[in-house]
Amino acid sequence: MPQILAIDQGTTSTRAILFDAALRPLTQAQEEFPQHFPASGWVEHDPADLWRTTLSTIRAVLAKTDPAKIACIGITNQRETTLIWDRETGIPIANAIVWQDRRTADTCATLRAAGLEPMITARTGLLLDPYFSGTKVKWLLDHTPGAREKAAAGKLAFGTVDSFLIWHLTGGKVHATDATNAARTLLFNIASNQWDTEICALLNIPLSLLPEVKDCAADFGSTDPALFGRAIPITGVAGDQQAATVGQACFQPGMMKSTYGTGCFALLNTGAEQVASKNRLLTTIAYRLNGQTTYALEGSIFIAGAVVQWLRDGLKIIAAARDTQAMAKAADPSQDLILVPAFTGLGAPYWQPETRGAVFGLTRNSGPAEMARAALESVGYQTRDLLEAMRADWVSAADGVLRVDGGMVASDFTMQFLADILGAPVDRPIVTETTALGAAYLAGLQAGICPEPTKFAESWALQHRFTPQMETATRAAKYARWGRAVQATLMV
Numbered sequence: 001m002p003q004i005l006a007i008d009q010g011t012t013s014t015r016a017i018l019f020d021a022a023l024r025p026l027t028q029a030q031e032e033f034p035q036h037f038p039a040s041g042w043v044e045h046d047p048a049d050l051w052r053t054t055l056s057t058i059r060a061v062l063a064k065t066d067p068a069k070i071a072c073i074g075i076t077n078q079r080e081t082t083l084i085w086d087r088e089t090g091i092p093i094a095n096a097i098v099w100q101d102r103r104t105a106d107t108c109a110t111l112r113a114a115g116l117e118p119m120i121t122a123r124t125g126l127l128l129d130p131y132f133s134g135t136k137v138k139w140l141l142d143h144t145p146g147a148r149e150k151a152a153a154g155k156l157a158f159g160t161v162d163s164f165l166i167w168h169l170t171g172g173k174v175h176a177t178d179a180t181n182a183a184r185t186l187l188f189n190i191a192s193n194q195w196d197t198e199i200c201a202l203l204n205i206p207l208s209l210l211p212e213v214k215d216c217a218a219d220f221g222s223t224d225p226a227l228f229g230r231a232i233p234i235t236g237v238a239g240d241q242q243a244a245t246v247g248q249a250c251f252q253p254g255m256m257k258s259t260y261g262t263g264c265f266a267l268l269n270t271g272a273e274q275v276a277s278k279n280r281l282l283t284t285i286a287y288r289l290n291g292q293t294t295y296a297l298e299g300s301i302f303i304a305g306a307v308v309q310w311l312r313d314g315l316k317i318i319a320a321a322r323d324t325q326a327m328a329k330a331a332d333p334s335q336d337l338i339l340v341p342a343f344t345g346l347g348a349p350y351w352q353p354e355t356r357g358a359v360f361g362l363t364r365n366s367g368p369a370e371m372a373r374a375a376l377e378s379v380g381y382q383t384r385d386l387l388e389a390m391r392a393d394w395v396s397a398a399d400g401v402l403r404v405d406g407g408m409v410a411s412d413f414t415m416q417f418l419a420d421i422l423g424a425p426v427d428r429p430i431v432t433e434t435t436a437l438g439a440a441y442l443a444g445l446q447a448g449i450c451p452e453p454t455k456f457a458e459s460w461a462l463q464h465r466f467t468p469q470m471e472t473a474t475r476a477a478k479y480a481r482w483g484r485a486v487q488a489t490l491m492v
Helices: 047-062 105-113 117-124 133-143 147-152 161-169 197-202 240-247 305-314 323-330 368-393 412-422 434-446 453-457 472-491
Strands: 003-009 013-020 025-032 070-077 083-086 156-159 176-178 212-214 234-239 256-260 264-271 282-289 292-301 338-340 358-360 402-405 426-429 462-466
Touching: 003 047, 003 161, 003 434, 013 047, 013 434, 025 047, 047 161, 070 161, 070 240, 070 434, 083 133, 083 147, 083 161, 105 117, 105 133, 117 197, 133 147, 147 156, 156 161, 161 176, 161 234, 176 234, 234 240, 234 434, 240 256, 240 264, 240 282, 240 292, 240 434, 256 368, 256 434, 264 282, 264 368, 292 368, 305 368, 323 368, 323 412, 338 368, 338 472, 358 472, 368 412, 368 472, 402 412, 412 426, 412 462, 412 472
Parallel strands: 003 070, 070 234, 176 212, 256 402, 402 426
Antiparallel strands: 003 013, 013 025, 083 156, 256 264, 264 292, 282 292, 338 358, 426 462
16 A cells, blocks of 8 residues: 655654555654754754754654655645755755744834735735744845845745755755745735735845745655655645644634644634634635635644743753643642743734733742643633634634644643633544644645545544533633733733
8 A cells, every 4th residue: 555754844843754545644753853042032943953854754764664655745844934045055044044033023013114014914814923934034135144146146045944845855856835835924925826026026035036836735846766765756735734724624614723732823714715804813825726725714822832841941840741731730729820921922813022921820829830730721811812813803713613633732631721711612633643644635635545625524533522611700700811911911
């Protein structure tokens, strides 16, 4: 039977997962890599780490199978993270600027003050925020010696992580991305499905810098035979949140999913309708298949699983992420701490890059257990902020079921609180690593191995449904307290 290799290049680690033709995971390899924080609000990756861990995890998986069985490769990636490299050497001109990075906040503020945000939002579906790639590209060109001249001469290439990996996997033969990653750059017109020449000119970004944009299931070239012993076709690409939407089989308008990794990202399928948000959500591309674009409303939370990393690496009050579950359960019920984890600003629906985190309700009896519970609960509160905005934006976004995935959903405490504070069922599937699953499905679809979306949706399987247990009055009081905490944080 043919096999499908999925590359899941995330913010803190890279994974390679091997699936069989029925999309059952067979084996995987994972490797973390360092994060770099050269200044306050700056977050970078060494591009060599992205490529090195991609190669090593793929080779670790290939060592456990017959490489001849691998029919195709699917790639999913951290979105918005920005790289520029030399077309001749493939060497990046600087470190990758990560999606969490806030260094271009002033650039965004200047563009906003000039009254340009409505035009940019109408074309790209995005807001003027440092989160997106466009202002990062401008910053790299402006601050790297000689970059502007090389870019003008067509000697440089820009890409999100998928493009960078495709370039190197194909030995520099293919400079391409898919529609979902392009839609996160602030440079792509999501209605015309083309790079927006006016916005590119506004940011002084040459069109020669940009990759070709393809469907999510398409021919992205084949790997250099020297890498893995044979050429393997790359046939599926999607940004991580869109890949999770596909992996969760959210193919019908009104279906919602929320992924809990480093950040939290909720997507609501709006079908062929490009819904313009009135509540500072993003209008984006959910996926593009056979030239047909399906849109989504998206809410992005910058800090979800990262708040647990902070407990471990910053406060050092836990040894491992799994410790938070027992600690949260053991927390003193009378200690009702509220943690607003705005470590790199607040995302949707606030979009305040300069805001920083805060804790409310501290007493002399507050300790590690109470901090752990507040950290986990902050994810539920932020998710409700997103869903409230979605329901206000689109009448079809009924109070339905939320499908969840990502590493954090293994915590029963977190998922039960999520259902409680939402007042809605939360469904955890059997396969929670739906990001890689979505990438594998897209690759298999293009390769003729996997069925059409409606058939694939029939294979989605529930592991556990969390139903609301909290009383309505308690839910309302807790959410109101969260709202006051956020407002107080925004005022600092």
